[in-house]
């Protein structure tokens with residue numbers, strides 16, 4: 001039986017529901033907590049609970065989840081669901097003009113050299129130019145500020161992905 005919408009979270013078996021959540025953010029403890037608190041009255045309640053449960057992600061959990069995100073501008077490979085999410089989210093960056101693509105590549109490299117992890121931005125709904133502007137602005141931040149922002153973007157992407165999955 002193919003479950004749709006909120007039933008994909010509420011009615012799937014726990015293993016499937018966990019797998020769905022892990023494509024939104026690779027944080028097993030978070031996925032488990034959301035599964036344990038099923039059923040949710042509606043999608044909005046599930047999204048609010050998912051966002052709240054993401055608040056206490058540890059440094060290690062953020063690092064592990066960040067590592068799952070392809071760089072902005074590098075077409076995400078892979079057949080798994082999170083790669084498909086990334087391709088959709090980064091669609092605006094595909095085929096962008098060579099100058100923007102070059103500056104994104106350079107900015108990503110500079111960001112990783114400075115902060116030690118991938119530049120993570122909620123790409124869905126943003127143009128390549130907006131993403132480049134965010135990258136070049138965030139390069140000026142201190143590490144602690146960037147750490148906080150990257151974790152916040154990770155949470156935002158996770159909830160947006162869950163919203164997409166439950167639509």
Ligand SMILES: NC(=O)NC1=NC(=O)NC1=O
Pocket residue numbers: 069070071072076085086087089090118119120121122123124157
């Ligand atoms: N490095 C990234 O920011 N990657 C991504 N942002 C998204 O919104 N989806 C991604 O894959």
